Amino acid sequence: MVAVSMRKDVEAWCLQAFGHGQLTPVLPEAGGQMSDLFRFDSNRGEAVAVKVRPESLERIDRCLQLQAFAADAGFPCARPLTAAHRLRADMVVHAESWRSSGQMYAGSDHDFAARSASLLARLVAILEGEAPTGLGAPPPWISWNPPTGSLWPPNPAIDAMDQNLVPERVNAIARSVSERLTQTTLPLVVGHGDWESQNLRWQGTSPTTVHDWDSLVALPEAAIVGAASGAFTSTTIPTLAPMEASEAFIDRYEEATGRRFTHEEREIAWAASLWPALHNARGESLFKSPPTALSELTNQAPARLRLAGIR
Incomplete structure (x- = not known):
């Protein structure tokens, strides 16, 4: 369960980054998650994924640079839409395109x-x-x-x-x-x-x-x-x-x-x-x-x- 104060902070960040819209927490499919994931549906009709986690701002920014490079090369991944921002003293937030297609494979063949x-x-x-x-x-x-x-x-x-x-x-x-x-x-x-x-x-x-x-x-x-x-x-x-x-x-x-x-x-x-x-x-x-x-x-x-x- 995402804390109410956390959700309010994320909503305020999304308002500044994307305008008005609806923020929805996304429940993880697996345990041990180290981040909180949200879906933000802007009033302009754009759906984005918003990720929050305790992490170094510099590290996440570097990860986003490399992710964008991979996306530009045609690799199947979401494209970053923002740089990393400090949401709180101990939390970093960023947004990327929303991708929900496909299924997880269960097997070891x-x-x-x-x-x-x-x-x-x-x-x-x-x-x-x-x-x-x-x-x-x-x-x-x-x-x-x-x-x-x-x-x-x-x-x-x-x-x-x-x-x-x-x-x-x-x-x-x-x-x-x-x-x-x-x-x-x-x-x-x-x-x-x-x-x-x-x-x-x-x-x-x-x-x-x-x-x-x-x-x-x-x-x-x-x-x-x-x-x-x-x-x-x-x-x-x-x-x-x-x-x-x-x-x-x-x-x-x-x-x-x-x-x-x-x-x-x-x-x-x-x-x-x-x-x-x-x-x-x-x-x-x-x-x-x-x-x-x-x-x-x-x-x-x-x-x-x-x-x-x-x-």
Whole structure:
């Protein structure tokens, strides 16, 4: 439920940006949302999406620049309509075109792995010439090297919870994966850091919209692909994709780019494939939620760690 005071602030911002109209909160299809989404229907007949979240103004502005570049290149995404603005001391707001067509795909078959990986390869190619600067630290579910030097990125509310609820094996795997990923000197590129099925929409086999552009990151290409290969099947409840689905995703990404990953890139991809599941398994443990990601992590971690060169 959006606070009344928040809604009033957003309505006032929309009035200034688009004139009079109707603001409607949009309920998320999946849990764990880090932003509030609204639909604003202006009296001029224009529908826009308005997004509010606690974030750096500079980071969101950079994300919007890259999103606009991708939209101009014909990538299936909403087009930003405003720059980022400070709504409150701790909140940033911006607007983009409203796109609601297409359906979320639920499955882990190889055809979907190929479609999803090819779409990611297309985006990375579009953004290839863009400098991987201004994006700051990655979102927590893909942040394995926080600037604080801690294992997990800082989050006061989460950190205040009983950390003993997190199984030691989760922390142990996270330490090993973090160490492997921080050792690499592979160059940074720009890519999407939350490549889950819940953020993609399709019409049949054709992509209609990629959402969540404030999750752009500057990381090694193999790490972006690897994290996506582990998370791409996640819909309303995040999980870890089956091993064979992740392998198909990585293989198809290589085919789409016409370049095979090096041995190191392969290891980095498999290491990164574990991090979103580690983040989600920690959250499940702290909030005492059903162990969806934790169960898959427990089953798959040994094989994925071996492929990552972690013994």
